[in-house]
Amino acid sequence: MVTNVTNLGRSGLSDWLIQRVSAVILALYTLFIVLYLLFNPNLDYATWSGLFAQTWMRIFSLLAFVSLAGHAWVGLWTVTTDYLKPTAIRVTVQLLVILAIFAFLVWGIQILWGA
Amino acid sequence: MLQVSIYRYNPETDSAPYMQEFQVDTQGRDVMVLDVLHMMKEQDNGLAYRRSCREGVCGSDGMNMNGKNGLACITPLSEVVKGNKLVLRPLPGLPVIRDLVVDMGLFYQQYERIQPYLQNDEPAPAIERLQSPEDRDKLDGLYECILCACCSTSCPSFWWNPDKFVGPAGLLQSYRFLVDSRDTATRDRLSELEDPFSVFRCRGIMNCVAVCPKGLNPTRAIGKIREMLLADGS
Numbered sequence: 001m002v003t004n005v006t007n008l009g010r011s012g013l014s015d016w017l018i019q020r021v022s023a024v025i026l027a028l029y030t031l032f033i034v035l036y037l038l039f040n041p042n043l044d045y046a047t048w049s050g051l052f053a054q055t056w057m058r059i060f061s062l063l064a065f066v067s068l069a070g071h072a073w074v075g076l077w078t079v080t081t082d083y084l085k086p087t088a089i090r091v092t093v094q095l096l097v098i099l100a101i102f103a104f105l106v107w108g109i110q111i112l113w114g115a
Numbered sequence: 116m117l118q119v120s121i122y123r124y125n126p127e128t129d130s131a132p133y134m135q136e137f138q139v140d141t142q143g144r145d146v147m148v149l150d151v152l153h154m155m156k157e158q159d160n161g162l163a164y165r166r167s168c169r170e171g172v173c174g175s176d177g178m179n180m181n182g183k184n185g186l187a188c189i190t191p192l193s194e195v196v197k198g199n200k201l202v203l204r205p206l207p208g209l210p211v212i213r214d215l216v217v218d219m220g221l222f223y224q225q226y227e228r229i230q231p232y233l234q235n236d237e238p239a240p241a242i243e244r245l246q247s248p249e250d251r252d253k254l255d256g257l258y259e260c261i262l263c264a265c266c267s268t269s270c271p272s273f274w275w276n277p278d279k280f281v282g283p284a285g286l287l288q289s290y291r292f293l294v295d296s297r298d299t300a301t302r303d304r305l306s307e308l309e310d311p312f313s314v315f316r317c318r319g320i321m322n323c324v325a326v327c328p329k330g331l332n333p334t335r336a337i338g339k340i341r342e343m344l345l346a347d348g349s
Contacts, residue, residue, distance in 0.1 A: 002279045002310040012308075012315030013344050078316075082275040 006094045008073045019074045022067035029064035058112055065108040069101045117141050117196065119151060122204040124211050125161070132211065134202075135159075141192065148180055148187035148195065148203070164215040171328060174263030178215050179204040184265040184326040206268035208277065221277040222264045222284070228307070229281060229289035234300035250296035257291035257336060259329050260284060266323035266333055272316045279312035283323035283333030286314060290336035293343060305340075305347050314340050 009015045040047060051057055076097045084090035117139045124132035139154045149169055156162045164187075165175040171189035178187055181195045181202050195201065209217040235244065267273045267282035281289065289308065292298050308314045314337060323333040 002312045004311050007311050011348075012311035012313070013341075013348050015311055016315050016341065017345070017349075078311075081312075082272075 006091065006098075007077045008070060015074045015077075018070045022071040022074075025063055025067040026071060029060065029067075032060070052112065061112055062109065065105055065112070069105045072101055073098065116199075117151065117192070118200045119155060120200070120202045121155065121162070121214070122211075123162075123214055125163075125213055145191050145193045148178075148190045148192065148201070149176055151192065151201065152176075152187060152203070163213045172261065174261035177206055177263040177265045177268070177328075179207055184269045186263060186265070186328045189328060206264055208268050208274040209264070217268075219264060222262075222267055222282070225267075225277070225281045225285040226262065226288065228313075229285050229292070230300070230304065231288050231292065233292065233295065233298050234303075235297055236299050244297045246296050253294045253296075254291060256331055257287055257294070260287055260291075260331060261329060263328065265326045265328060269322040269326045270317075271320070271322075272318060276312055276316055280316040281308075281313050283317075283337070286317070286340060287331060287333040287336045290340050293340065301343075302347065305344055308340060309344055309348065314344070 004010065004012075007015055009018055036051070037043065052061065077094060080090050080093050080097070084093055119137040119139050120134050121137060122132060123129070123135045137155050137158060139151050141151065141154070147169075149166055152162070152164055152166075164178070166188065167173040167175040169176075169188045171186050174186070176187040177184060180187065180190060181197060181200075183195065184206060185195075187203075192201070203215065205211050205215045205217045209219060209221065212218050262284060264284060266287075267277075267284045270280075270283055272280050273282040289304065293301055293304055298304075317334070317337045319334055319337075321334045324331075324335075327333070
């Protein structure tokens with residue numbers, strides 16, 4: 001049994017599922033935003049702000065933010081365990097990554113609900 | 116004359132590994148890489164490599180030929196040589212004992228970890244445990260592995276974490292016992308594999324499939340193990 005403490009889900013199976021599901025959500029969100037921008041060539045602030053004022057868009061956006069946070073955690077955790085062999089450096093980088101993800105997530109929520 | 120560049124390292128006399136150049140006269144024949152090694156050994160009998168059956172059954176002479184892992188005994192020159200040049204190196208990622216001979220300890224450790232033997236807690240029948248032809252068919256493409264380590268040593272995930280990631284060869288064998296209808300330890304086997312390294316360090320780049328000299332598909336087996344883990348854990 002291989003132990004693990006700094007990965008997101010404490011198990012490879014849950015990390016893997018989170019990675020796959022969040023990837024689908026992020027793909028859908030990206031597709032939606034790109035299509036929205038293509039179909040609204042003369043986008044102004046009021047329309048853009050109006051889009052994000054709707055509850056379904058806020059739920060969709062928050063879901064995408066949380067997915068991005070989870071996806072980044074799982075992905076970067078994997079990268080650090082592959083390439084950073086000294087424990088002190090690896091754990092430090094992992095904690096910095098987790099802190100950064102947390103900060104960006106809170107910041108994103110603030111932008112989403114702040115306006 | 117074939118130009119051969121071969122990795123040499125004798126820890127007793129060399130401070131560092133180096134590449135040695137050989138000129139080999141194959142008399143224009145399309146021989147196997149192992150034959151070329153024999154011709155080189157005639158020139159320098161200090162050259163060390165493993166070989167046994169010389170027909171792709173024992174899995175002793177796995178090595179890196181012009182950048183690709185394979186069995187020297189069943190790889191004809193026409194398949195690997197480009198521009199009359201052949202570069203031979205030991206299997207990547209494993210400690211070198213001497214020249215092309217590598218220490219397979221880590222590879223076997225991972226094989227041992229997946230408990231490569233049938234486990235059955237039901238009373239043994241009088242003669243043998245029967246299996247339907249359909250259940251037997253599930254083992255095709257799994258049992259044929261000869262443990263040559265060509266796949267695991269071509270896998271970056273195994274290079275970076277050979278102590279934690281089971282590797283394609285071990286996982287192919289793991290699935291061979293997970294899917295065997297006569298094995299009853301499935302749940303225990305799965306619980307040993309659900310951590311982030313053992314199975315899930317596989318990123319599906321399929322180097323293992325590209326190099327397997329027996330044409331097996333470890334990536335498919337790993338996908339099946341994931342399916343079993345998901346079915347059991349959801």
